[in-house]
Amino acid sequence: MSTTKRIKKIQARLRRKKIDAILISQPHNRRYLSGYTATDHDIGESSGSLLIPARKNPLLLTDFRFQIQAERETKEMRVLLYPKGLQALLKELLPDLGISSLAFESHYTLHNVAEKLQTMCSKLSISLHPTYGIVEKMRTIKNKKEIEKTRSSVLLNEQVFQTVYKTIVPGQTEIDIALALESTMRRRSAEAPSFESIVATGERSALPHAVPGPVKIEKHKPLMIDMGLILDGYCSDMTRTFTLGKASKKYLEIHRLVRKAQLAGIQKIRAGVTAAAVDKAARRVISDAGYGKFFGHALGHGVGLAVHEEPRLSSRNRKQLKAGMIVTVEPGIYLPGWGGIRLENMVVVREDGCEILNNDTTWLDI
Structure with missing residues (x-):
């Protein structure tokens, strides 16, 4: 689906x-709808907002x-600058566009910003409507191009892992x-890590994050090494969890149990099955073995423009x-x-099952 079709939806x-219009500030949503790739330093320092009127062409405000970046990346969209800040521009722009009702992303708007927006809208006789998850819901279903971009990201991530894995030694x-992981990502053309890499050894590997x-x-x-990267936005x-040298009997027992649970979850995945049912299929394996209280997080999460x-x-x-x-x-x-011990793969949900995106099998089937 093109950005134009997404905007129309x-x-x-x-x-x-x-x-009459919605203001999109969440950076992944902004990119999804416009192609504008600039990131925010944090929620309080934005690189721009997307104003989408219901019946007029969208505008990128930055x-x-x-x-220069905005104009290059959004050739089909008008770019307007706000030298005095976003709200100063909106104060002039909204009446000019005939907007009498405005939605905003309540989950990605600081409270003090929302208050100022409310005050401004009240003075302009514009009703303000908080929304949540409108664009995120669209993002959950990936098209063929998005799946291929994700597949490439997974492949590069595995290559980075293998490069570093072969160099790990005691000490x-x-x-x-x-x-080493994050510098290798950069050298291999990744935009950035998709999150701060988790590397934990010994007793510290019992800390999930x-x-x-x-x-x-x-x-x-x-x-334990938990890692990811961003490639072309995705x-x-x-x-992967492993040991250097020979693994103990206890390690092998738990590792194989976690892998069995992972396979049970993967085998349950297909279109029409509830997320809870997939979680239950994997969790039952661990619970039946007596380790249920030691698996305290959800089985998985969606991945796309956000990790x-x-x-x-x-x-x-x-x-x-x-x-x-x-x-x-x-x-x-x-x-x-x-x-x-945690083992993690990514899969695409299909009508009749799922497609595993990972090729790496390091310490999966031991």
């Missing part, structure tokens, strides 16, 4: 809701720093490995999966004082 929804630190530290890698202890996410997006493979998500969704399947067992 948003406009049709606005007309059904009898809303400042001087991003003018290196978690930080050494994380830096451990931050790499100056801890040295030792033989025979679990070593994210990848993969976890964490809908749908969530969670016991609380009763929504059905649809063909074209891309999700991770990442069960884990985390034992305090010993360590943890």
